[in-house]
Amino acid sequence: GQSLEQPSEVTAVEGAIVQINCTYQTSGFYGLSWYQQHDGGAPTFLSYNALDGLEETGRFSSFLSRSDSYGYLLLQELQMKDSASYFCAALSLSGNTPLVFGKGTRLSVIA
Amino acid sequence: NAGVTQTPKFRVLKTGQSMTLLCAQDMNHEYMYWYRQDPGMGLRLIHYSVGEGTTAKGEVPDGYNVSRLKKQNFLLGLESAAPSQTSVYFCASSYSGDEQFFGPGTRLTVL
Numbered sequence: 225g226q227s228l229e230q231p232s233e234v235t236a237v238e239g240a241i242v243q244i245n246c247t248y249q250t251s252g253f254y255g256l257s258w259y260q261q262h263d264g265g266a267p268t269f270l271s272y273n274a275l276d277g278l279e280e281t282g283r284f285s286s287f288l289s290r291s292d293s294y295g296y297l298l299l300q301e302l303q304m305k306d307s308a309s310y311f312c313a314a315l316s317l318s319g320n321t322p323l324v325f326g327k328g329t330r331l332s333v334i335a
Numbered sequence: 336n337a338g339v340t341q342t343p344k345f346r347v348l349k350t351g352q353s354m355t356l357l358c359a360q361d362m363n364h365e366y367m368y369w370y371r372q373d374p375g376m377g378l379r380l381i382h383y384s385v386g387e388g389t390t391a392k393g394e395v396p397d398g399y400n401v402s403r404l405k406k407q408n409f410l411l412g413l414e415s416a417a418p419s420q421t422s423v424y425f426c427a428s429s430y431s432g433d434e435q436f437f438g439p440g441t442r443l444t445v446l
Contacts (some may be wrong), residue, residue, distance in 0.1 A: 228377075255433055266425060266437040267378065274433070311377055315433055322432055323368070324394075325377035 228326035246312035254315040339438035356411040358426030366429040367409040371422040
């Protein structure tokens with residue numbers, strides 16, 4: 225089967241840095257995406273890694289290691305508005321599910 | 336550009352009733368998807384389409400049907416609603432699969 229594991233909850237202080245890890249077991253793995261979802265809202269795309277290494281987009285960075293089947297999302301200079309759920313999602317070229325989502329990590333940013 | 340729109344936003348059904356959810360996108364994307372999201376869960380793919388006139392089953396297709404008669408529209412039908420189909424339904428579209436754009440969601444309750 226295909227599965228992704230990520231922590232269910234993370235709490236961090238405003239202004240700090242937080243890392244959300246994701247390990248995956250996916251046949252036909254092609255790349256790893258990250259999405260943010262605020263309560264009551266729709267998921268929004270944050271980043272995508274097809275190759276090993278770090279991708280940086282402003283305060284957010286995402287990392288992928290194919291050999292370790294592992295990735296992470298790094299959020300810097302945390303703001304209260306970053307409190308949300310974050311989902312990793314594996315893009316697959318095989319099977320009947322082209323994009324498999326993890327169950328999400330709920331990030332709470334505290335003052 | 337409106338992006339991805341979904342109608343209706345809310346709906347309450349009785350067990351056994353049928354309904355159709357409409358998704359429309361104005362980004363000329365080939366790929367379109369229907370997901371459901373339940374509390375504490377990630378998004379699970381119901382059906383998807385890789386182009387006009389094509390559909391494919393996702394992870395949880397039972398009890399749902401879809402049609403993609405026009406490139407910009409993707410319809411999700413519930414033939415005979417069951418309480419287990421109470422969920423939030425998200426439609427998404429994508430140019431290549433890695434970055435998906437989500438609609439605002441439809442909150443469906445089946446009594």
